[in-house]
Amino acid sequence: MKFATFARQTRIATAVVVVALLLSATFASAAATTQKWTAGWDNFGEPLNYSKSKITWSVNSTKHTLTATFTLAAAKPSKLYQVGLNFFCTTFPVSFGQFPTDGGGGTCSTITRQGVTKTVAAVELGVVLTDEHGNGTFTVVIGPIASGTYDLEFQTRDGVGCQLKGGAGNGSDCNDDFQSPGPTFGDATTITIP
Amino acid sequence: MKTISMKRLMKQLWIVALLLSANAAFGATTNQKWTAGWDNFGEPLNYTKSKVSWSVNATTKKLTVTYTLVSATPSKLYQVDLAFFCSTFASTFGQFPVQGFTSGDNCQTVTRQGITASAVYAEVGVVTTDMNGNGVFAVSIGPIASGTYNVEFRALDGAGCALTGGAGNGSDCAVDFQSPGPTFGDTTTITIP
Numbered sequence: 001m002k003f004a005t006f007a008r009q010t011r012i013a014t015a016v017v018v019v020a021l022l023l024s025a026t027f028a029s030a031a032a033t034t035q036k037w038t039a040g041w042d043n044f045g046e047p048l049n050y051s052k053s054k055i056t057w058s059v060n061s062t063k064h065t066l067t068a069t070f071t072l073a074a075a076k077p078s079k080l081y082q083v084g085l086n087f088f089c090t091t092f093p094v095s096f097g098q099f100p101t102d103g104g105g106g107t108c109s110t111i112t113r114q115g116v117t118k119t120v121a122a123v124e125l126g127v128v129l130t131d132e133h134g135n136g137t138f139t140v141v142i143g144p145i146a147s148g149t150y151d152l153e154f155q156t157r158d159g160v161g162c163q164l165k166g167g168a169g170n171g172s173d174c175n176d177d178f179q180s181p182g183p184t185f186g187d188a189t190t191i192t193i194p
Numbered sequence: 195m196k197t198i199s200m201k202r203l204m205k206q207l208w209i210v211a212l213l214l215s216a217n218a219a220f221g222a223t224t225n226q227k228w229t230a231g232w233d234n235f236g237e238p239l240n241y242t243k244s245k246v247s248w249s250v251n252a253t254t255k256k257l258t259v260t261y262t263l264v265s266a267t268p269s270k271l272y273q274v275d276l277a278f279f280c281s282t283f284a285s286t287f288g289q290f291p292v293q294g295f296t297s298g299d300n301c302q303t304v305t306r307q308g309i310t311a312s313a314v315y316a317e318v319g320v321v322t323t324d325m326n327g328n329g330v331f332a333v334s335i336g337p338i339a340s341g342t343y344n345v346e347f348r349a350l351d352g353a354g355c356a357l358t359g360g361a362g363n364g365s366d367c368a369v370d371f372q373s374p375g376p377t378f379g380d381t382t383t384i385t386i387p
């Protein structure tokens with residue numbers, strides 16, 4: 001085989017490998033899903049620009065991680081909002097990725113909100129701090145997560161310290177200001193970890 | 195010998211110039227360690243793995259900061275901020291209000307670790323630790339007024355200091371970790387062009 005032919009075949013093989021790697025990376029990090037906030041399920045008067053506020057999430061099937069970005073626009077300025085996940089379940093593990101389940105997991109608790117009764121487990125992930133305009137964002141990578149299908153609502157609480165140390169404790173700050181997808185408690189997003 | 199046309203050479207030079215320009219605009223990232231204090235010296239932390247990373251984008255005049263805590267107290271909120279050492283200061287730093295003035299734009303005099311200095315603070319977020327005591331928070335601040343800022347990064351013993359929705363202005367305002375430290379008033383100089 002001539003050197004020129006060998007060189008051309010090597011270049012083609014390299015190109016094929018690069019394309020395969022790119023395709024693999026694309027499938028490993030699935031496309032991001034963006035969804036809106038709605039009010040409640042406890043408070044319905046907290047200010048928010050619902051058009052500009054959102055949650056963006058994606059699953060990395062190779063790493064078994066869930067990345068979520070919580071964005072609030074035109075909420076109350078200089079306010080701390082604790083964000084997390086509310087799972088609809090009968091039983092739930094002691095943790096979701098690296099984050100402990102409120103109350104230690106086990107049998108899910110029954111609660112009623114907006115006239116709807118569900119059994120739930122919650123996980124606290126972090127805090128959105130708003131700036132002088134009421135805007136703030138927080139990104140978290142959760143995982144590795146046990147394989148499974150999870151029905152959940154994203155939630156934003158009316159302060160920080162619910163089930164966490166260093167905040168306002170387990171009082172009115174545990175109330176839910178914003179839910180997603182909503183608009184009613186129990187409306188769920190399904191997230192599958194392969 | 196293969197020759198390169200003038201047009202192709204100019205195109206390649208233009209690409210190199212663009213890449214150099216982008217690199218300069220984003221600035222290099224600086225990593226620095228946490229030290230204990232100003233107020234609390236017993237809060238757990240892996241000081242080897244924990245860090246503060248920051249960089250300045252000269253074009254957008256933004257400061258990006260990532261606060262990383264490793265092996266701190268699990269499931270705990272640590273409010274993070276910047277302390278500016280100053281005699282007077284503006285009412286905002288980028289999009290964040292500044293607090294700690296005595297009156298008007300005068301910086302407040304405080305004494306910690308035997309050192310007296312004047313400072314004000316911009317609260318920029320919270321690190322929430324997981325069940326292993328690990329947590330990360332990243333924030334982009336700006337546009338920031340051009341100038342040279344002498345700062346310490348801080349992690350407070352809770353969340354709610356000078357903010358709504360947290361523990362209020364009590365013991366959570368105490369400083370668990372400072373950077374660069376190890377002494378109150380040891381500063382990092384950040385220049386916004």
